[in-house]
Amino acid sequence: MSIGPLRGKAHKLGDDINTDYIISGRYKFKTLDATSLAEHLLEDICPNFYKRISSGDFIVAGENFGCGSSREQAPLAIKYAGIGAVLAKSFARIFYRNAINIGLPIVITQTDKIEQGDKLLVDLEKGKVEVENRGLVLSAVPFPPQILKIIEAGGLVEYFKKYTDWMFSSP
Amino acid sequence: MAQTIAEKIISSHCGKKVRAGELVVVGVDFAIAQDGTAPLAIDVFKKMGKKRVIAPEKIAFFVDHSAPSPNKGVSSLHKLMRDFAREQGINFYDIGSGVCHVVTMEEGLVAPGNLVVGADSHTCTYGAVGAFSTGVGSTDLAAVMASGKIWLRVPESIKIIIKGKVPSGVYAKDIILYIIGKVSSRGAVYKSVEFEGEVVGSLSMDARFTISNMVMEMGAKAGIMKVDERTEKWVKNRVKNKIMDFVFPDPGAFYEKVMEFDVSSISPQVACPHSVDNVHPIEEVEGTPIQQAFLGTCTNGRLEDLKIAASILEGRKISPEVRLIVAPASRRIYLEALKEGIISTFVEAGAAIVTPGCGCCVGTHNGIPADGENVISTANRNFKGRMGNPDAFIYLASPATVAVSALEGKITDPRRYLK
Numbered sequence: 001m002s003i004g005p006l007r008g009k010a011h012k013l014g015d016d017i018n019t020d021y022i023i024s025g026r027y028k029f030k031t032l033d034a035t036s037l038a039e040h041l042l043e044d045i046c047p048n049f050y051k052r053i054s055s056g057d058f059i060v061a062g063e064n065f066g067c068g069s070s071r072e073q074a075p076l077a078i079k080y081a082g083i084g085a086v087l088a089k090s091f092a093r094i095f096y097r098n099a100i101n102i103g104l105p106i107v108i109t110q111t112d113k114i115e116q117g118d119k120l121l122v123d124l125e126k127g128k129v130e131v132e133n134r135g136l137v138l139s140a141v142p143f144p145p146q147i148l149k150i151i152e153a154g155g156l157v158e159y160f161k162k163y164t165d166w167m168f169s170s171p
Numbered sequence: 172m173a174q175t176i177a178e179k180i181i182s183s184h185c186g187k188k189v190r191a192g193e194l195v196v197v198g199v200d201f202a203i204a205q206d207g208t209a210p211l212a213i214d215v216f217k218k219m220g221k222k223r224v225i226a227p228e229k230i231a232f233f234v235d236h237s238a239p240s241p242n243k244g245v246s247s248l249h250k251l252m253r254d255f256a257r258e259q260g261i262n263f264y265d266i267g268s269g270v271c272h273v274v275t276m277e278e279g280l281v282a283p284g285n286l287v288v289g290a291d292s293h294t295c296t297y298g299a300v301g302a303f304s305t306g307v308g309s310t311d312l313a314a315v316m317a318s319g320k321i322w323l324r325v326p327e328s329i330k331i332i333i334k335g336k337v338p339s340g341v342y343a344k345d346i347i348l349y350i351i352g353k354v355s356s357r358g359a360v361y362k363s364v365e366f367e368g369e370v371v372g373s374l375s376m377d378a379r380f381t382i383s384n385m386v387m388e389m390g391a392k393a394g395i396m397k398v399d400e401r402t403e404k405w406v407k408n409r410v411k412n413k414i415m416d417f418v419f420p421d422p423g424a425f426y427e428k429v430m431e432f433d434v435s436s437i438s439p440q441v442a443c444p445h446s447v448d449n450v451h452p453i454e455e456v457e458g459t460p461i462q463q464a465f466l467g468t469c470t471n472g473r474l475e476d477l478k479i480a481a482s483i484l485e486g487r488k489i490s491p492e493v494r495l496i497v498a499p500a501s502r503r504i505y506l507e508a509l510k511e512g513i514i515s516t517f518v519e520a521g522a523a524i525v526t527p528g529c530g531c532c533v534g535t536h537n538g539i540p541a542d543g544e545n546v547i548s549t550a551n552r553n554f555k556g557r558m559g560n561p562d563a564f565i566y567l568a569s570p571a572t573v574a575v576s577a578l579e580g581k582i583t584d585p586r587r588y589l590k
Contacts (some may be wrong), residue, residue, distance in 0.1 A: 016356055016446065020554040024561075025534040029207050029237045030244030032214050044561040064357040066553060067390060070292040072211055074310040093361050093392055094292060097322075098308035122321075146194050146322070156310045159220045166320060168196040 003105060003124050003152070006084040008056035010118040012111075013046075017061050018068035019095065021045045030074040037073055038081035055082035058122065060114045062088065066095020075099040085122050087111050087129065100147055103155030108141040124151070173421035173567065175328040176395050177363035179420055184286040191327040191425070199347060200285040201229050202315045205271045207236045207533075208290035210248040211254045218315050224259040231262035231280060233271035235528040240266075241536040249559025259316075265363025269527040271382065272296040272469040275504055279409035283398050284416025288312070288321055292387050293444040293469050293551065298395040299376065299383040300402055301418060303338045303363070305392045326363040327391045330426045333370035335435030340586035342479065343378035344471055344569035346370065348440040350432055355463035360390030360483040362427065365420065373398055377475035378403045384470045385551050394471035439585055441547075442567035445555040453572065453584045461566070462544040464577035465587040466522075467530040471549035471570050472500030474507050480574040481513040483588050484520040490580030495522040496538045497532030522577075534559030547576045 027040050030053050042049040058077065059065075065088035066074060075098045078086060085105035089112070098107045105121060109129050113136060114120070121130040122140075128139040143151060153159035159167075172188060182188050184197040202368050204212050209232045216224070224230060232252050240246040249266075256263035268274055272293055281287050281297045287304035288294065290312040296351035297304035307321065315321050333346060351358075371379065379396055386394030396402070397418040406415065438452040441536075466472070466480050477499060489495045497517050499505035505527050508514050514524060525531075531538035532550040539559035542544050546558060546565045553565035568576070578588075 018554050019556050020552070024556050024559075025207070025236075026556075026559055029248070029535050030242065032210055032248070044556040064360060065388060067356060067360075068552065069207075069293065070290055070294075070306045070308055071207060072290075072310060076211075089359065092355070092357075092390055094308060096304050097311060101308055103311035103362075144194050150322075156314055157215060157218045160221075160314070160317060166196040166322070167316060168194065168322065 006056065006105070006122040008058050008084045008120060009054065009115050010058050010060045010116060010120055011053060012114065012116040013059060013061040014063045015062035015102055019066055019071050019074035020068055022066065022074040023071065023077040028071055029042045034073065034076040036079040037077040041077050046064045050081055053081060053083065054166065056084045058120055059083055059086045060111050063113060065091050067092035070094045072102060074100045075102055075104045079104045087114070100150055103151070109138045113138060145151045172337065175324055175363065175420050175424045175426065176365055176418050177393060178327055180284060180286055183325065189325045191325050193325045194322065195325060195345045196320050196322050197286055198320055199229065199288055199315050201280055202289060202312060203231045203233065203271050203289045203292035203294065204312050205233045205236050206238065206249060206252060208309045208312065209252050210314065212290055215310045215313035218318050219313060221317045224261060225319040227260040228318060231264065232249065232256050233264045233268065233274060233385040234266050235270050237535040238526060238528045238535055244325070253462040257447040266528070267526050269500055270469045270472065270529055273411055273473060273500040276380065277409065279499055282410045282413040282430045283402065283406060284418050288315060293384050294393065295386050295394050296469060297378050298325055298393050298550065299379040299400040300406055301396060303393055303395065315493060321468050328363045328365055329359055330365050330367060330429040331402070332368040332429065333366065333434060334368050334429045334431060335370060335433040337370060337434055338436065339371070340571065340589050341434065342569040342571060343381040345364055345376055345437065345440040346434050347382045348442050348450050348567065349434065349437050351385065351389050352440065352527050353432070354389045354557035356389060356446055356448040358389045359386065362391050363393040363395060364391045364466055366394065366396045366514070372399055375475055376401060380473065381470055388551060391501035392461060396527050415479045439569060439572050441572065441582065442553055444564040444566065446552055447551065447553060447567065453582070456566070456582050456586055459582040460545060461493060461547045461576055461581060463538060463540050463546040464493055464573050465531055465538065465546060465548040466533045466570055466573050467498030468550040469500065470551040474497055474504050476570040477504065477508050480570040481516040483571060483585065484578070485516050487520055487578055489521040489577045492580040493577050494538065495577040496525060496531055498525045499527045502527050529563055531558055533557065534560065547573050547582060549573050555569055577586040
């Protein structure tokens with residue numbers, strides 16, 4: 001399976017967006033239903049965020065996106081809210097691995113050049129982000145091949161179903 | 172090839188000599204999860220089509236974040252954990268056992284040189300005994316249960332040298348807050364921090380855990396301390412039937428950065444709302460009124476922390492404007508504190524004691540602040556909404572600062588109470 005080019009609108013956020021902001025502890029301990037968590041996405045810092053997004057839109061943030069708690073409910077809530085991918089200048093390490101493991105596309109790129117409401121075309125395979133309304137093309141940091149395999153499978157669940165074990169041969 | 176501690180421990184767990192930047196799959200010595208992460212890990216494990224956990228004796232589940240359960244949604248997730256742990260033979264620590272990171276160490280589940288992962292970001296705490304331990308997600312934990320292994324990127328290392336003499340009224344919490352204030356909340360993202368220096372050697376194990384616990388707040392993957400005589404004695408009293416590997420960095424190992432901090436003249440430190448790196452010396456925030464004070468957590472709920480607070484509260488009453496909540500970090504600590512009269516001191520001072528566990532740190536129960544209220548807490552995070560109300564304000568400080576502030580009803584310099 002591969003992920004084709006994604007199209008959607010940019011929703012800009014700042015630096016250091018932590019996982020408590022993405023989904024508050026008030027909700028995440030109660031349920032495994034990611035769809036119900038999605039309704040509370042980012043509500044402490046952007047009230048009504050869930051209502052303002054359309055399926056396929058992108059979260060576009062600055063440095064250290066997803067810092068703080070290890071809660072995997074954070075990337076899950078983003079995925080189930082219908083966000084197509086998260087673009088940031090950098091990701092906190094646990095969020096980075098959680099996103100890969102659950103099959104939420106993430107893109108490391110120079111997000112300063114993207115503005116609120118920009119129409120984006122994200123091509124994960126080519127490592128390219130196009131700002132369509134302004135004719136701007138940004139390059140994305142490529143993933144190592146072993147990680148790409150997990151992303152292409154759609155996350156670790158599908159990866160284990162497909163390969164049954166780790167496919168990390170020595171380079 | 173000269174290696175750092177992180178490179179050495181990861182090498183010994185993947186069967187080849189690795190250096191920073193490599194991606195590897197490693198065998199895991201021990202893995203933990205708590206009630207905020209284990210239910211999802213169980214769900215993912217089942218979705219992977221797996222039936223039996225590989226080496227369940229190397230896994231532990233803890234019910235600590237919302238314990239006892241405050242509502243039926245949480246109750247059903249706790250039940251899912253209990254049933255799965257029983258069925259699979261996983262080590263299980265139910266309500267009242269305490270905070271995962273404190274119990275893991277007390278029970279001797281982690282030995283020096285181990286490679287440990289936990290579905291909780293503060294798993295970095297175990298670095299204080301010379302283990303490589305790091306926080307991961309629920310799917311990662313499911314993969315460990317399914318395969319005994321995990322994928323890791325070998326981190327670059329940063330060396331932090333803590334020098335000088337710790338002044339009176341300044342504790343491990345102040346030292347690590349001071350460092351986070353300087354390094355920033357993203358100053359060590361992906362990095363393994365190795366601590367060195369005479370101050371680290373002078374600290375008790377309880378104090379060392381406080382420091383390793385908080386490296387997460389600068390984005391680090393691990394916060395490792397070299398084993399010394401104190402560590403050796405501490406682990407030998409607790410760790411049974413495990414191989415201990417005292418790992419030291421090679422001379423000439425590569426550190427991306429070496430930072431030195433002299434703590435001889437620092438003041439008690441306070442992290443102000445709403446980020447952990449918004450750190451100020453106490454002089455700049457003294458007098459800020461507070462309505463709730465919280466003593467506990469995986470950062471500062473250990474016996475030494477309770478003792479420090481009790482020595483200040485003894486024979487005194489907290490301000491009528493303040494609620495003081497105390498959560499001993501484990502059952503063992505609770506019992507010890509009872510025997511030593513520390514709990515009586517807290518109760519007589521006007522504190523409310525809650526179940527050993529995470530207490531009100533993570534906003535699920537046990538003391539959610541009201542709109543506009545200020546809280547002073549010994550926890551490790553002060554994000555907006557962290558304690559369950561986005562309209563409250565959280566200040567982080569040492570147990571001594573929290574205790575004196577509870578007495579005064581406002582943020583207060585603990586040095587005023589020390590003879």
